[in-house]
Amino acid sequence: MSGRSPTVTRLFWTLVLGGAAGFRYGAPALAATGAACLAILLHRLDRPRRFRSLVRRIARRHAATLALRRRQERFLDAYGNTIEDGWLRERAYFVERTILPLVEARGFSDYVDPRFDQMEAIVERVASGYALPDAIDTPEDGVAYERYCAELLGEAGWDARPTGASGDQGCDVIAEKAGVRLVVQCKRYARPVGNAAVQEVAAAALHWSGDMAAVVSNAGFTPAARKLAGTTGVLLLHHDDLSGLAPVRRAGRRMVTAGR
Known part of the structure; x- marks a missing residue:
C-alpha cells in the first residue's frame, strides 16, 4: 500500500478484515464492515472542517497579541493610505512558526502549501475580531x-x-x-x-x-x-x-x- 493515502489504507484493511469476518460470521460482520467504511469516509469528508477548527484554536490562544501587533503594524500614511506591510509579514511569520508545526503534528502536512492563504485568512479574522482597549491618541509633535x-x-x-x-x-x-x-x-x-x-x-x-x-x-x-x-x-x-x-x-x- 506504499504511496496510498491514510484513508485508502484504512478502507483497504477494513474491507479485507471485514470481508474475512463476513465469511465466518455472516451478515452482522458485513454490516459492521459497511458501517466502519462509512465512518472512515465521513471522517475524511470532515477533514477540511477539522483543519480550519484547529487553525482557529491555535490563533485564538494568541488573539490578544495578534490583535495588538495588527494595530501596531498598520497605519495611515500622509496620503491617507493604509500601510500594512509590517502586519502582513507578522501574520505570515505567525503562521510559519506557530501554526505550521502544530498542524503538521496533527496530520495535516498535505494542507501546508495549498492552504497557506486560508490559514492567513483565519489569523486575520481572529486578530481583527479581538476587541482591544481603545487606542490612545499619540502626540503629533x-x-x-x-x-x-x-x-x-x-x-x-x-x-x-x-x-x-x-x-x-x-x-x-x-x-x-x-x-x-x-x-x-x-x-x-x-x-x-x-x-x-x-x-x-x-x-x-x-x-x-x-x-x-x-x-x-x-x-x-x-x-x-x-x-x-x-x-x-x-x-x-x-x-x-x-x-x-x-x-x-x-x-x-x-x-x-x-x-x-
Whole structure:
C-alpha cells in the first residue's frame, strides 16, 4: 500500500478484515464492515472542517497579541493610505512558526502549501475580531511624543526623562530601573522607521553609557532596520510596548525585554 493515502489504507484493511469476518460470521460482520467504511469516509469528508477548527484554536490562544501587533503594524500614511506591510509579514511569520508545526503534528502536512492563504485568512479574522482597549491618541509633535514615551516608561516604574531637543546625540529619552540604563530614540512617523535610527541609537548607547538601546515608533520598522537591530541588539518597540517594559538580568549580563 506504499504511496496510498491514510484513508485508502484504512478502507483497504477494513474491507479485507471485514470481508474475512463476513465469511465466518455472516451478515452482522458485513454490516459492521459497511458501517466502519462509512465512518472512515465521513471522517475524511470532515477533514477540511477539522483543519480550519484547529487553525482557529491555535490563533485564538494568541488573539490578544495578534490583535495588538495588527494595530501596531498598520497605519495611515500622509496620503491617507493604509500601510500594512509590517502586519502582513507578522501574520505570515505567525503562521510559519506557530501554526505550521502544530498542524503538521496533527496530520495535516498535505494542507501546508495549498492552504497557506486560508490559514492567513483565519489569523486575520481572529486578530481583527479581538476587541482591544481603545487606542490612545499619540502626540503629533516629535518633542511631545518623546515626553509621551517617557511618561509611559515612568508608568512602568522607570526613572525616565527626555534629554531635550538639542545635543542628544541620538538619544531622546534616558530611563533607569534596577541598575539598567535604557537609551531610547523616539520616532513619530507616517512611515516605517529605517535602519538609520538603529545606527544612531546604537551609537547613542555608547555615548550615554547605556546598558540597552531601543527605537520606539508608532509606525513599525523596515526589514533593513529589523535586520540591523538583530545584529546590534537594539530593541524595536511600539509605544504600546513601553507600559510592559522591564529590566531583566540573564546569564550575568543586563538586558531589557518587552513583557507582554
